[in-house]
Amino acid sequence: MVTGTATTMSKDPILKVEHLSMRFGGLMAINDFSFEATRGEITALIGPNGAGKTTVFNCITGFYKPTMGMITMRQKSGQEFLLERLPDFEITKRAKVARTFQNIRLFSGLTVLENLLVAQHNALMRASGYTILGLLGFPAYKKASLASIELAKYWLDKASLTDRADDPAGDLPYGAQRRLEIARAMCTEPELLCLDEPAAGLNPRESLALNTLLRDIRTDTGTSILLIEHDMSVVMEISDHVVVLEYGQKISDGNPQFVQNDPKVIAAYLGVEDDEVDEVIAEVEEVAATVGHGTGHTGERP
Amino acid sequence: MVYFVQQLVNGLTLGSIYGMIAIGYTMVYGIIGMINFAHGDIFMLGSFAALIVFLILTTLFAGIPVVLALLVMMIVAMLLAGLWNWTIERIAYRPLRGSFRLAPLITAIGMSIALSNFIQVVQGPRNKPIPPLINSNYQVLGISISLKQIVIIVVTAVLLTIFWYIVNKTPLGRAQRATEQDRKMAALLGIDVDRTISITFIMGAALAAVAGTMYLMYYGVSVFTDGFIPGVKAFTAAVLGGIGSLPGAVLGGILIGLIESLWSAYFSIAYKDVATFVILAVVLIFKPTGILGRPEVEKV
Numbered sequence: 001m002v003t004g005t006a007t008t009m010s011k012d013p014i015l016k017v018e019h020l021s022m023r024f025g026g027l028m029a030i031n032d033f034s035f036e037a038t039r040g041e042i043t044a045l046i047g048p049n050g051a052g053k054t055t056v057f058n059c060i061t062g063f064y065k066p067t068m069g070m071i072t073m074r075q076k077s078g079q080e081f082l083l084e085r086l087p088d089f090e091i092t093k094r095a096k097v098a099r100t101f102q103n104i105r106l107f108s109g110l111t112v113l114e115n116l117l118v119a120q121h122n123a124l125m126r127a128s129g130y131t132i133l134g135l136l137g138f139p140a141y142k143k144a145s146l147a148s149i150e151l152a153k154y155w156l157d158k159a160s161l162t163d164r165a166d167d168p169a170g171d172l173p174y175g176a177q178r179r180l181e182i183a184r185a186m187c188t189e190p191e192l193l194c195l196d197e198p199a200a201g202l203n204p205r206e207s208l209a210l211n212t213l214l215r216d217i218r219t220d221t222g223t224s225i226l227l228i229e230h231d232m233s234v235v236m237e238i239s240d241h242v243v244v245l246e247y248g249q250k251i252s253d254g255n256p257q258f259v260q261n262d263p264k265v266i267a268a269y270l271g272v273e274d275d276e277v278d279e280v281i282a283e284v285e286e287v288a289a290t291v292g293h294g295t296g297h298t299g300e301r302p
Numbered sequence: 303m304v305y306f307v308q309q310l311v312n313g314l315t316l317g318s319i320y321g322m323i324a325i326g327y328t329m330v331y332g333i334i335g336m337i338n339f340a341h342g343d344i345f346m347l348g349s350f351a352a353l354i355v356f357l358i359l360t361t362l363f364a365g366i367p368v369v370l371a372l373l374v375m376m377i378v379a380m381l382l383a384g385l386w387n388w389t390i391e392r393i394a395y396r397p398l399r400g401s402f403r404l405a406p407l408i409t410a411i412g413m414s415i416a417l418s419n420f421i422q423v424v425q426g427p428r429n430k431p432i433p434p435l436i437n438s439n440y441q442v443l444g445i446s447i448s449l450k451q452i453v454i455i456v457v458t459a460v461l462l463t464i465f466w467y468i469v470n471k472t473p474l475g476r477a478q479r480a481t482e483q484d485r486k487m488a489a490l491l492g493i494d495v496d497r498t499i500s501i502t503f504i505m506g507a508a509l510a511a512v513a514g515t516m517y518l519m520y521y522g523v524s525v526f527t528d529g530f531i532p533g534v535k536a537f538t539a540a541v542l543g544g545i546g547s548l549p550g551a552v553l554g555g556i557l558i559g560l561i562e563s564l565w566s567a568y569f570s571i572a573y574k575d576v577a578t579f580v581i582l583a584v585v586l587i588f589k590p591t592g593i594l595g596r597p598e599v600e601k602v
Contacts, residue, residue: 061490092492105487107480117473118480119491124473188492 013074014039014192014224015060015097020069022055022248029055030066031248037192037241039076042218042225044235046259047245048268053228054102056245057196060226061099062088073097075191093122098190100181102197102228108170112161112180115169116152119187124148155183158216160209175206179213186217192224193217199231207231211238236260244268304444309567310560315451315520317559318458322513323536324543324551325465326506332482332546333502334399336406340390340413341510342533343421344383348511349518349528350421351379356432356518368435372453372519379511386417387507388500396496414529421526429523436519454516461512462552465505469548478502482546531575535562538582544595553593 013036022030030052037043045053058064060071060083071083073095081095091097098119107115117124127144156162159179164172169180178198185193198214199207215238217223229235235242235256242259244252252262259265323345330338352375359371394409438449469475480488481498489495517532518524535558543554558578565577585592 063486088486089489089492089494092490093494099490101487105484107483107487109483110476110479114476114479118476118488118493121473121477121480121491121493125477184491 012039013037015226016070016072016074017056017060018070018072020056020059020071021067022052022059022064023067029248030059033069033245033248033250035243035250035253037224037226039191039224040218040222041240042214042227042238043241043243044227044229044239044256045243045245046229046232046235047251051245052248053245054196055248057099057194057226057228059084060194061097062086062091073192092188092190096189096191097194098185098188098192099194100185100196100198102200104174104177104181106169106177106181106184108168110169111166112156112169112172113149113152113165115180115184116155116187117148119184120148120151120189151187151189155186158186158213159183175202175209178202178206178210182210182213182217186221186223190223192226194226196228197230198227199229199234207234210234214238305567306564308445309563311445311447311451313560313563314556315454315559316563317539317556318454319513319516319520319555320532320536320539320558321552321555322458322461322509322516323532324539324555325462325548326510327537327540328543328545328548328551329478329502329506331540333478333499334395334406335403336395337410337537338387338390338395338503338506339407339410339533339537340417341387341506342536343414343417343529344387344390344507345510345514345517345533345536346421346524346526346529347386347417348379348383348507348514349524350425350430350514350526351382351511352376352515352518353430353432353524355379356435372435372515376457376512376515379515380508383507383511383514384504387503387510391500391503396499414533418526418529425526427526429525431523432518434522450520454520457512457516461509465509466548468505474498474501535575535578538578542582542585542592544592547592547594547596550592550594557593 015037017036018034020030020033021028033052033056035043035045045056047053055064059066059069062083066084069084073081073083075081075096081091083091083095083097086095107118110118124141124144127141153162156165159176159182161172161176161180161183164176169177172180178201182193182195182198185195195214199210202210211234214225214227218225227235227239239256242252242254242256243250244259244262244265246268251264251268252259254262323341326341326344327338330336330341355375355378356371359366359374390413394413395406398405398409436449436453440447440449440452469478477488477493477498478501480491480493481495485495488498517528536555539554539558540551541554542557543550543552561578561581562574565571566574569577
């Protein structure tokens, strides 16, 4: 297990999305969208329904080939990958990006433990000499096999699923399935973990457990997290950096306090008419001036 | 009674062969949801490969031990059939993945015809015989069991065990099962889905080739049309057992073998295929998912 370094504000981007555009026929789902995720941080991607958040994720994880733009993944070792050019399985295998889905996509017929072992497929395949040496009982395979079970156990424990390890994944309650999905993604040993609405459909207690799990992931493994979330309590609670998307364009980018008070974000969420935006901006700026809020920065980066 | 048990043994032997072929159908169906109609011809190809290897071996090394000869025949047939099926998947099915469902089905039928015609052209349309490899017969309580039958049943049992182990206990098998359930998600976990599918085709072909070798040894002849009837029977076996289910394929194969030999023994041998398909129809009416197939329940 890689031990994490403390979060620093130094600019060490793990993921750089530049001028990303995605067009579906006549619909511009993402329009010239750029942002960076800093290594070791939790970056949240928020926005109203239909803003294009999941589309961004789909571009990052190879579901879609973007119409335009560049997605650069920079690993700890300094190696860089252009994600839009990799075939889907190599995004996990080589670039070390893992993701979960809005709707749960576990292998429901496999057991909980097997779900976690599948995620370690590549290491195991190599160790088993593409199955042949494994069948002959070579010690290297046995060792790798034990190591993979150790890793699975670690994440089972983190996700508090140890006692259900041998049940079919489909039999778990909803909240547990969500945690298992995250545990499975972590078993691929990613450097960047992309979570699409991990708190969707969770009750308040499960939601708290999720927050703890995500914080643990960041501090214990140093994995950076990119998060889509509607539950603002989760977003504001755990994220270090928030990017707001509306109609496929970035409207705000900064720390949670900044974004929370950004008039454009408020307008987007409250659904203000275009000509009223200026009014809202003026109003919020007034309030901001009196409160003297944080040091958020605007969308443009140097 | 003795007669009945005798027929059971015959049926079991035949069923083992069907079962081994059926696994190829069921695995490929499980993983990419298509029926590889060329699979029966891969079986025929395996049987021809074994035949050619046999002829080479007996020419070059006269008096080679039968066990060794059989082993070499089997291994070469497995390799060749694996290569063929890999190639077919690569050139005829993979480019059509993601296309409408009927497209790979049609190319599969095309591949089947192409393969059997290819063998007809290069090997001639006539039956190709080989001298009997194993002759011993045992009498157990009045039942006559030939060594051939024992070999077939033992080889099937051993291979199915290895196969079961691979699918259930190895990383490869886990990847296959994961790919079967959610191909896209498997890819996102770093599994090379295309390679996993290719390996599935190779594994299915290897089993079919062993079945082909056994078939050749049992009946002593090979002919280019051999892919069709045993292929269709094995497909029937896979459907009867529940397509997509490995134990189902073996069970279905054995059932088909038993139905065939019992029908031939007690009724008319001319109608044995009719009996097989009637039973298939009846099972499908009352249990459309086959005997061990899981019904596809959509979660709402």
